[in-house]
Amino acid sequence: MRIVHFIPSLRLAQGGIVRHVIDLANLLSGIGVSVVLVTFDDQDAPDDWIRERESDSLSKPCIVKIPRTRLPRLGPVTRRRIRELLVWADVLHLHGVWPPEHLWLARIASRLGTPTVLMAHGTLDDWAIRQKGVKKRLYLRLFGRRMLRRCATVLCATGEEHRQAARNLPGIPMQIVPGILDLSPFEEPRQSELVAQHWDSFAQGSRETPRVLFLSRFHHKKGIETLVDSAAILRDQGRPIRVLIVGSGETEYTRQLRSRIEDHGLGNFVRRH
Numbered sequence: 001m002r003i004v005h006f007i008p009s010l011r012l013a014q015g016g017i018v019r020h021v022i023d024l025a026n027l028l029s030g031i032g033v034s035v036v037l038v039t040f041d042d043q044d045a046p047d048d049w050i051r052e053r054e055s056d057s058l059s060k061p062c063i064v065k066i067p068r069t070r071l072p073r074l075g076p077v078t079r080r081r082i083r084e085l086l087v088w089a090d091v092l093h094l095h096g097v098w099p100p101e102h103l104w105l106a107r108i109a110s111r112l113g114t115p116t117v118l119m120a121h122g123t124l125d126d127w128a129i130r131q132k133g134v135k136k137r138l139y140l141r142l143f144g145r146r147m148l149r150r151c152a153t154v155l156c157a158t159g160e161e162h163r164q165a166a167r168n169l170p171g172i173p174m175q176i177v178p179g180i181l182d183l184s185p186f187e188e189p190r191q192s193e194l195v196a197q198h199w200d201s202f203a204q205g206s207r208e209t210p211r212v213l214f215l216s217r218f219h220h221k222k223g224i225e226t227l228v229d230s231a232a233i234l235r236d237q238g239r240p241i242r243v244l245i246v247g248s249g250e251t252e253y254t255r256q257l258r259s260r261i262e263d264h265g266l267g268n269f270v271r272r273h
Helices: 016-030 076-088 101-112 126-130 133-149 159-168 193-203 224-236 251-263
Strands: 002-006 034-039 062-065 091-095 116-119 153-156 174-176 211-215 242-246 270-272
Touching: 002 016, 002 076, 002 101, 016 034, 016 091, 034 076, 076 101, 091 101, 101 116, 101 133, 126 133, 126 159, 153 159, 159 174, 211 224, 224 242, 224 251
Parallel strands: 002 034, 002 091, 034 062, 091 116, 116 153, 153 174, 211 242, 242 270
Antiparallel strands: none
């Protein structure tokens, strides 16, 4: 099996999609699948990944870095390289709905007879569609649905994501396939550099006090405010928990989280990195 993945950027600060793609590529390669990952930006690609070479027996995922252009059609040299990869591949795997390059990649794959699958990663659920909703619905009407119809299937990680996506895109074939993440780096908390910086102070105190670790990109969609408010309610009820919030996000939203923690007087119960 030979799979070409496309993702615009491999920067872990951009969130869970990048983490998923890296872990999925490593997993597939480890079971004998030849994986080539095409991207504009390979900043956080693992150091042991192969650069710029595809074959039928890759021991590690292969990175093919292409130059970014203003238009989704890309340059002629890049288009020729992409066609070569799609002729070689058994499957083209896209991630998310909105990258404009997907329009071109799905069209070329369809012409070459290479099946395309697309993992939605939450981009088709109700909340996501409401963000810049007019622009997204116009994009879907003019271009997006046509691109999705070229896909053999759209993958959703959960039943609820499938339900919402199907309502927004009736008639598009969809399957439920849970997301792949490698959790081994977190079996021992200190193995995570971000967590290790705060773990000793977080873990101290009575072992009877429940501890909650939130490790993710900071975004309104994640509902971190609910976690902070819940910690305050439990403390006031005499059932305190200790919370460690680790991640990165927009400066203003991060400031709002800090203010919320301070307003609740949770400095001893909630720590944020």
